[in-house]
Amino acid sequence: MVSRVIPVDPFDLVIFGGTGDLARRKILPGLYRRFVAGQMPEDARIIGAARGEMDQAGYQAFVGEAIAEFISEKKRDAETVAAFLERLNYTPIDARGEGGWDALAKMVRKEAITAFYFSVGPGLFGDIATRLHKHKIATPESRIVVEKPFGRDLESAKALNAVLAESFDEHQIYRIDHYLGKETVQNLMAVRFANVLFEPLWNAQYIDHVQITVAETVSVGGRGGYYDKSGAMRDMIQNHLMQLLCLTAMEPPSKFDPDAVRDEKLKVIRALDAVPTENIVRGQYGADGDGPSYVEDSEDPESRTESFIAMKVDISNWRWKGTPFYLRTGKRLKARMSEIVVHFKETPHSIFDEDAGSHANILSIRLQPDEGMDLRVTIKEPGPGGMRLVDVPLDMTFADALGPEAADVPDAYERLIMDVIRGNQTLFMRGDEVEAAWAWTDPIIEGWITRGDKPKTYDPGSSGPEDALMLLHRDGRRWREISA
Numbered sequence: 001m002v003s004r005v006i007p008v009d010p011f012d013l014v015i016f017g018g019t020g021d022l023a024r025r026k027i028l029p030g031l032y033r034r035f036v037a038g039q040m041p042e043d044a045r046i047i048g049a050a051r052g053e054m055d056q057a058g059y060q061a062f063v064g065e066a067i068a069e070f071i072s073e074k075k076r077d078a079e080t081v082a083a084f085l086e087r088l089n090y091t092p093i094d095a096r097g098e099g100g101w102d103a104l105a106k107m108v109r110k111e112a113i114t115a116f117y118f119s120v121g122p123g124l125f126g127d128i129a130t131r132l133h134k135h136k137i138a139t140p141e142s143r144i145v146v147e148k149p150f151g152r153d154l155e156s157a158k159a160l161n162a163v164l165a166e167s168f169d170e171h172q173i174y175r176i177d178h179y180l181g182k183e184t185v186q187n188l189m190a191v192r193f194a195n196v197l198f199e200p201l202w203n204a205q206y207i208d209h210v211q212i213t214v215a216e217t218v219s220v221g222g223r224g225g226y227y228d229k230s231g232a233m234r235d236m237i238q239n240h241l242m243q244l245l246c247l248t249a250m251e252p253p254s255k256f257d258p259d260a261v262r263d264e265k266l267k268v269i270r271a272l273d274a275v276p277t278e279n280i281v282r283g284q285y286g287a288d289g290d291g292p293s294y295v296e297d298s299e300d301p302e303s304r305t306e307s308f309i310a311m312k313v314d315i316s317n318w319r320w321k322g323t324p325f326y327l328r329t330g331k332r333l334k335a336r337m338s339e340i341v342v343h344f345k346e347t348p349h350s351i352f353d354e355d356a357g358s359h360a361n362i363l364s365i366r367l368q369p370d371e372g373m374d375l376r377v378t379i380k381e382p383g384p385g386g387m388r389l390v391d392v393p394l395d396m397t398f399a400d401a402l403g404p405e406a407a408d409v410p411d412a413y414e415r416l417i418m419d420v421i422r423g424n425q426t427l428f429m430r431g432d433e434v435e436a437a438w439a440w441t442d443p444i445i446e447g448w449i450t451r452g453d454k455p456k457t458y459d460p461g462s463s464g465p466e467d468a469l470m471l472l473h474r475d476g477r478r479w480r481e482i483s484a
């Protein structure tokens with residue numbers, strides 16, 4: 001495979017929260033990898049900003065440690081790391097105070113592309129946007145990158161959109177959902193819209209149902225206080241799983257450009273039916289020898305926040321009427337696995353005898369742990385013994401088909417940051433999209449609160465509460481096994 005790294009234009013990237021966990025684990029190592037790949041021009045610069053007092057050398061040492069921790073040894077010789085660190089600077093700033101902004105203004109070049117990454121708690125997004133504008137640090141072409149969570153309900157999301165809009169145009173705002181930066185998610189669009197094979201079948205006539213699972217093995221331990229105010233519905237369904245559903249269900253956009261794609265996603269969200277109570281299962285993990293229960297982690301023995309949710313979602317439009325989308329996500333489950341699985345219908349009539357069994361094609365799109373796709377097709381089992389049918393995978397794992405270099409794809413964050421520099425918003429959420437997602441989510445959460453619904457306890461290391469299995473069983477279907 002030929003490497004096609006196209007260098008971006010000179011830029012100054014300011015990372016607010018440049019000493020935080022996300023910057024340390026994802027953003028800075030990601031930038032380093034883009035530097036190694038040759039995508040960063042000579043004079044690209046990265047400026048960390050946070051309240052802590054630190055000078056340039058101190059920040060370079062901090063980032064050097066992050067690289068040593070998160071980049072494999074074979075990709076970080078001392079010379080390359082030193083060349084990367086040369087580009088780093090730091091300035092102390094309190095997002096809520098007025099000090100430090102003029103110093104930042106002097107550091108940022110007006111002639112380069114300027115991008116400001118808000119890698120701080122959501123309570124500071126508005127403060128930073130307002131001060132960047134007030135202190136004339138941002139230009140009309142500057143970009144801001146806003147982390148999740150984008151609001152906690154429709155009202156707060158609208159308020160945040162309004163505050164950002166006072167200082168920035170929509171074309172400058174990059175609301176990040178790192179799931180959209182995953183290689184396979186983009187491949188889903190390529191498979192759907194660059195092949196003639198799937199699109200004619202991509203509807204309720206040929207697809208029986210779709211399953212989207214994001215399973216984690218980790219608990220909320222350590223961030224139980226934050227999570228308890230959020231829960232799986234706000235933390236995962238409203239954004240990540242919603243985005244995956246949209247890309248699976250949307251109509252073909254007229255072109256692969258930001259507004260065309262986002263218009264189509266928005267139409268899907270607006271076509272989602274309200275979800276009746278009987279189509280939702282909420283859960284909380286119990287305790288086991290390996291760790292405490294959810295309520296112990298959350299430190300609220302009365303907590304009714306869900307660490308697991310499974311739901312059946314119907315889309316009211318011509319393409320999908322009658323084809324449910326089952327969504328499932330949770331903590332402390334059996335394995336870490338994210339996938340979209342499209343279950344096609346069985347053939348309308350089988351010409352083979354009953355012994356051949358029933359078969360259906362399945363397209364699975366794995367986001368983690370190993371990104372890739374496979375399509376299960378039914379063939380004759382080789383050899384004598386009559387017409388015995390068997391399902392085999394047509395494996396579309398990138399590394400096998402395109403060589404080992406293809407397995408070395410950019411991490412979602414690094415790809416998305418480069419999209420920000422290139423000024424491409426296709427893989428970022430638009431304000432109206434986020435609001436529409438909250439407008440669908442809010443009544444569901446309000447219903448739980450009004451009724452005082454309690455989540456079901458599930459065993460750590462399981463697939464979630466029994467009732468989640470029943471959600472599909474009662475429709476004559478089964479969840480795919482959660483496995484790594």
Ligand code: NAP
Pocket residue numbers: 016017018019020021022023049050051052093094095096118119120121122124147148149
């Ligand atoms: P974190 O580890 O708590 O880091 C917060 C950063 O913000 C620190 O650098 C902190 O440094 C700085 N900060 C705090 N108050 C500030 C202020 N008033 N003015 C300027 N800087 C301030 O948080 P994080 O985990 O990196 O998360 C950052 C954002 O990314 C959050 O919105 C989070 O929801 C989102 N996110 C994080 C992850 C992740 O894996 N960590 C994943 C998805 C989304 P000082 O205290 O020195 O100021």
